[in-house]
Amino acid sequence: MYRKNCDRCHRPSYSSSEHGMWNCPICGNDLTAYPFFNAVTLERVGAVPKGKLESYRYVLNNGNQ
Numbered sequence: 001m002y003r004k005n006c007d008r009c010h011r012p013s014y015s016s017s018e019h020g021m022w023n024c025p026i027c028g029n030d031l032t033a034y035p036f037f038n039a040v041t042l043e044r045v046g047a048v049p050k051g052k053l054e055s056y057r058y059v060l061n062n063g064n065q
């Protein structure tokens, strides 16, 4: 279980997957690029490499056209 903190509404959100898009369920802010935290220990989990994330977004954008 992962947790991310939304800096728009300042609420935590939780997910069981580190893959795919992650939008804040409260305000809809895009948290995909935000760091992961362990939902239990609140320790930071390995961040997504920047290049990897950008290539992922590239695929997403092309898929929407």
Ligand SMILES: [Zn+2]
Pocket: 006, 007, 008, 009, 010, 011, 024, 025, 026, 027, 028, 029
């Ligand atoms: Zn939010």
